[in-house]
Amino acid sequence: MSDKQPGHKTIDILYALNEEKLKEILRTEMQSDEIDIKLIKRVNSVLRAKSIQQTNCDVNASWRDFVNEHSVSEPLYTYDASCGCNRIHNLDKPRKRSFRPRIAIAAAIIIVFVLGSTITAYAFRYNLWEAIAGWTSETFRFTYSADSKEENISPSHTANNAGANTDLQAVLDEYKITNKLVPKYLPEGFELTELKAIDMGMGGIINFSAAYVKDERTIVIHITKNMTQSGAYHEKDEGDPEIYNAGGIKHYIMTNMGNYKAVWVNGHFECGICGLESKEELIKMIDSIYN
């Protein structure tokens, strides 16, 4: 796929962003398998124009250095394909992991809502609203090309929690949400213990969550409507997520503290399932959303 936005229009849009956001675009781009060179060059030109510290680059002098010195001496660094990791930056310090008992929603999911400052909608790649997956050794998140402009929703009754609803689908029905978001399959023996619908009170963000418990284990399903541009962080173990396609949607499967979880975006909803012991059970749950 190619960048369909005219070059000058993209530059105008990039100028509306601050330096940190532009650098974030570069970092994200350098993490992807197919680097968009044109985008990198455009972002670079905007950053150079905005930067207080001008980067003076004498290409002629650098070429002379290359010919006379660098190309005739051993390099300090060379490409190491065996490193196997194509992620750049965000090399977090290793944390000491301690056992955390599996408990209900608040601790099972660690979600940090990062609110953006005044964010102008811009066309990042192809469309105005697009989710871009990114991850480090310890966290995964989607960032969005713009704040969601989807119409705010409210339940058909005034209660701001799941109330007497019997399941998560019923809650979504109350909010007139028609996207297929809720698994119909649940591993045997798990029972619903907690159901919430919380209006975060900012920009129409609504968080739905359901917790299912069996013995000491908990499975949580969470759905967020109108996520902010910065997205939410999801904890994960080291390694790259696996992509599982179902219902025309990419589901990112990963582990956290050894348990399987999946995160994906469906329209203006960021969804997740976590706490599964096996990948097979997780995939069954995902498949059941669309069957």
Place this chain on the structure above:
Amino acid sequence: MSAPNETQDKERLKCIEEYFRSEYADMLSLASYLLNNNKALAEVAVQDTFVFALEHMDKLTASPNPVGWLYNVLKNIVRHIYRDQQRLLKRVVSIGEAPELRASDYGRDLRLSMSSFNDSDTILLIQFYIQGYSVKELARKYDISVGACKMRIKRAKENMKEKYSDLLG
């Protein structure tokens, strides 16, 4: 060196020069942003990317996207540099006078007591990775060639890793 080899070397250099002149500035900017605006390290990253390209010209020219290939090499190298810089910073903080050293300081005005470090190679390492001196500047300062300077940096890195691995792993 025999004449045919010289001709081949010149041809390879000529091929690389085209990419160098068109991409160097953008790659330097990009590496600089990714390495906390450390221009010296960014310069090493980009120069070593082109050294690798020169040595693997066949892969560069065979690639359906040679510029993308160069950026992938740069990405890989920047990652290694960043990792080395962070490791060195941790070691320096542990063995030096930590209160004077702030992790966010990557510039020349870093206040660091060098008395904690009693060999010139380690000081060279700190000046390169943390204080932002370029290889060329250090070579001039110590009156050695760029090649010799790079070798000393490499050696100092290995020595430090060996000497302080029990401290920091």
